[in-house]
Amino acid sequence: MRVMRVGTRALLVEVGSDGEVQALHAEVIRRRATGAMPPVGEVVPAARTVLLDGLDDPGALARDLAGWHIPEQAADDGALVEVPTRYDGADLADVAAHWRVPAAEVVKVHSSVEFRVAFCGFAPGFGYLTGLPERYGMPRLATPRPAVPAGSVALAGMYTGVYPRSSPGGWRLIGRTDLVLWDPAREPASLFTPGTRVRFVPVDR
Amino acid sequence: MIEVVRAGALTTVQDLGRHGLAQLGVPRSGALDEPAHRFANRLVGNPESAATLETTLTGIAVRLHATATVAVTGAPAPVRLDGRPAAWGAAVHVPAGSVLDVGTATHGLRSYVAFSGGVEVTPVLGSRSTDLLAGLGPAPLSGGDLLPLGTPTARPAPIDAAPLSAPAHDLVLRLVLGPRHDWFTEAALAGLPKARFQVATASNRIALRTEGHALERAVHRELPSEGMVLGSVQVPPDGRPLVFLADHPTTGGYPVIGVVPVADLAAAAQARPGASVRFVPIR
Numbered sequence: 151m152r153v154m155r156v157g158t159r160a161l162l163v164e165v166g167s168d169g170e171v172q173a174l175h176a177e178v179i180r181r182r183a184t185g186a187m188p189p190v191g192e193v194v195p196a197a198r199t200v201l202l203d204g205l206d207d208p209g210a211l212a213r214d215l216a217g218w219h220i221p222e223q224a225a226d227d228g229a230l231v232e233v234p235t236r237y238d239g240a241d242l243a244d245v246a247a248h249w250r251v252p253a254a255e256v257v258k259v260h261s262s263v264e265f266r267v268a269f270c271g272f273a274p275g276f277g278y279l280t281g282l283p284e285r286y287g288m289p290r291l292a293t294p295r296p297a298v299p300a301g302s303v304a305l306a307g308m309y310t311g312v313y314p315r316s317s318p319g320g321w322r323l324i325g326r327t328d329l330v331l332w333d334p335a336r337e338p339a340s341l342f343t344p345g346t347r348v349r350f351v352p353v354d355r
Numbered sequence: 356m357i358e359v360v361r362a363g364a365l366t367t368v369q370d371l372g373r374h375g376l377a378q379l380g381v382p383r384s385g386a387l388d389e390p391a392h393r394f395a396n397r398l399v400g401n402p403e404s405a406a407t408l409e410t411t412l413t414g415i416a417v418r419l420h421a422t423a424t425v426a427v428t429g430a431p432a433p434v435r436l437d438g439r440p441a442a443w444g445a446a447v448h449v450p451a452g453s454v455l456d457v458g459t460a461t462h463g464l465r466s467y468v469a470f471s472g473g474v475e476v477t478p479v480l481g482s483r484s485t486d487l488l489a490g491l492g493p494a495p496l497s498g499g500d501l502l503p504l505g506t507p508t509a510r511p512a513p514i515d516a517a518p519l520s521a522p523a524h525d526l527v528l529r530l531v532l533g534p535r536h537d538w539f540t541e542a543a544l545a546g547l548p549k550a551r552f553q554v555a556t557a558s559n560r561i562a563l564r565t566e567g568h569a570l571e572r573a574v575h576r577e578l579p580s581e582g583m584v585l586g587s588v589q590v591p592p593d594g595r596p597l598v599f600l601a602d603h604p605t606t607g608g609y610p611v612i613g614v615v616p617v618a619d620l621a622a623a624a625q626a627r628p629g630a631s632v633r634f635v636p637i638r
Contacts, residue, residue, distance in 0.1 A: 154534035157614030160584050162534045192377040194582030196606050201582025203377070270380040271580060271606035274489050278580075315490075334479050334491060340379045 153212045160203040161212055167198075168268055168280050173223045174200050175344055187211065195269045195344045197278075228266070230347040233312065235261070235303050237352055239323035245288060245305060256324065257352055259286065265310055265348040270340070275314035275332030277342035282308065294320035301327045303350065310350075312342075325350075357470065359500040360454055361416040366496040367485035367560075368474050369467075370406040376480060377605040383585060384486040385601045387560060387624035388465055391429035395469035398426035398446045400509040405473030406483040408496070410466045412627075414457035415496070417468075422451045423504060424471040424511050430463030430625055446511040463625035472505035487560050488602040526554070526626045528598065528615045530588060530634040535610035538574040539590070548635055552596065556628040561604070562589075562597040563623050565632055569594025570612065580606045586615040588634065596634070598623055 151174075152164040165171055175195040181187040188211055191204020205211055237257040246253040265281035288305040295318065298304070302313045304321035311321060314332035327350075331341050342348070359366075369392060372385025386392030386409055393403040408415060414432050419425075425447050427434050434441045435456040441447045449455055457466055476483050476493045485492040496502075536544060552565035570590050583589070587599045589609045598615055600623065613636065615623065626632065 155531070156534050156584055156611070157531050157586060158616060160614075162581060192375060192582075194377045194605060196581040197579030199579075199581040201377075201584070203582070203584050269580070269606065270378060271604065272380060274376075274379055274381045274491065276380055339480060344378055 151215065153215050155208060155212070156201065156203070159205055159208060160201060161205065161208045161215075163200045163202065163215060164198055165200075169223070170220075171195050171198060171200060171268065172266065172345060173220050176223050176227070177218065177220045178202065179345075187214075196271070197269070225264075226347075228345045228347050230349065231341050233303070233327050233329050233348060233350050234353045235325040235327050235350045236355060237261075237325040239303065239325045241291075241304075241322040242324050245322050245324055248288060249286060260310070260324065261350045261352050265350075267342045267344055267346040267348060268309070269344050270342060272311075273314055273317060274334070275340040275342060276311060277344075277346070277348075279310040279342075279348055280308060282310065284308065288322050290320040291322065294318050298323065299326065301329070301331075303327060314340075356420040357474075357502050357504060358418045358420065359415070359496050359498055359502070360418055361456070362496045362498050362500070363410050363413040363415040363457075365411040366415045367409050367487070368406050368476055368493050368496075368502070369409040369484045370482055371404050372484050372601060373480050373482040373486075373491070377582070380489070380605050381480060381491070382486055382488050382602050382605060384482060384484040384489075384492070386467065386484075387601055388429050388467065388621040390621050391465075391467045392469075395426045395428040395467040396473070397512045398428070398444075399424045399469045399471040400507055400511040401469060401471065401473050402508070405469065405505070406476065407470075408468040408474065410457060410468065412464055413459050414466060415468065416454055416456040418454045419449050419451060419470075421504070423449055424507070425449050425455055426469050426511075427457050427466055428469075429465050429467040430460035432460045432466050433458040462627075464627055465624055470504050471507040471511070475503045475505040484601075486602050488604060524630050526622055526630055526632045528619050528623060528632065528634050529637045530613035530615055531638075532613045532636050533611075535578070536612050538572055538578075538610040539612055540571045540573045543570045543572075544636075548633070550633070552632040552634075554626045554628050554630045554632055555595075558628060560600055560602040562599050563626065563632075564597045565595050570596060572610070574610075578608055578610050580608045583607045583611065584614060586617055586620055587611045588613050588615060600624060
């Protein structure tokens with residue numbers, strides 16, 4: 151674990167893997183809820199880091215962090231969201247070719263994995279989901295599409311994502327869901343938060 | 356109710372922003388020159404969290420459908436009430452039916468217009484702020500828009516001191532180095548205090564962008580996305596640093612060489628394109 155100062159009120163904690171980020175994030179949330187750490191304004195997990203912003207004394211917490219015991223995360227820990235998905239995306243054939251499997255196998259692999267929301271970013275409610283084995287990595291499109299429809303289920307690098315609203319995007323589209331992932335008028339506004347477990351369930355329409 | 360007669364180049368509703376939602380990808384948003392926003396509210400007797408209007412360079416004109424107290428702060432600009440000069444940086448009594456016109460800023464960029472009772476558009480996720488990155492809150496104002504005002508809760512403050520942002524043709528921003536300053540060459544870091552940048556025209560509520568000087572990287576691999584704070588100075592591959600302002604993305608994939616303290620960001624928000632910028636590293 152490497153702890154870096156960010157300005158005068160924040161710390162960036164860097165760890166070695168996606169799994170370590172999730173375990174550290176879960177521990178921060180647990181300690182925050184039980185008052186076992188000083189008040190923190192924002193807790194932002196990302197690919198290899200957790201940002202702690204809005205700290206009164208970042209130096210003191212930086213010293214404490216070294217002594218934290220961070221338990222490994224249980225596989226069934228966290229809420230589960232099922233995403234009904236029509237696997238008819240415009241890039242499904244390209245993904246199948248890249249994986250060197252038939253399109254039906256892409257659907258089978260993708261819908262059999264239990265994903266976890268590693269972090270959110272890019273747009274409100276957009277989660278970066280991990281869980282696919284490494285051999286299923288997928289490069290982004292060389293030229294992003296100017297408009298990707300809301301609900302598109304897509305792949306890029308090691309991540310799966312679902313576009314919460316229409317936006318430009320360079321991820322590979324494999325399907326689409328009618329599930330509303332993001333609605334600021336709803337409680338909770340976002341179905342995906344860091345740590346949420348996700349399964350994609352194939353549907354015909 | 357107020358009615359927008361002339362919206363100006365870009366006028367948005369702003370308050371103190373959305374907090375505690377960065378982990379969902381929701382930017383903080385809120386007034387860019389926060390001291391000016393707070394001051395405008397105090398002048399008209401509002402809590403500092405009430406929503407004001409943030410203008411950009413060319414001001415705004417509004418007709419008031421009911422009598423209210425109004426104050427204009429931030430970038431100094433000519434203020435007129437039904438064509439007659441009125442005070443900037445002070446409470447102004449505006450009778451129902453009158454038109455308040457905030458003209459083009461004489462210096463600085465963003466003026467704040469507070470109304471007694473505050474602008475009471477429906478909050479989204481706890482804030483009335485317009486977020487131009489995430490598309491949350493009310494759209495930027497257009498001519499003919501009607502905005503509700505709340506009920507005044509207190510009398511206008513009798514006396515207050517105007518927080519005058521320095522005229523920013525030579526913007527000096529303090530910089531706390533890190534977390535990724537070690538991604539830049541020794542020469543880039545050593546030369547930083549003397550390097551001259553200019554505010555680029557592409558600057559907006561998301562970031563103050565610069566041009567004129569490039570910072571050389573020592574590490575060329577890709578940085579996995581990481582969380583960003585307000586004031587982060589991110590350096591994209593072209594080497595031109597940008598300073599993240601209120602509508603900044605919550606995560607980013609370019610290294611942050613340092614962070615500008617929040618106290619310096621009001622001046623950054625008032626710097627016009629072409630103004631010179633320096634970064635002074637502090638401990």
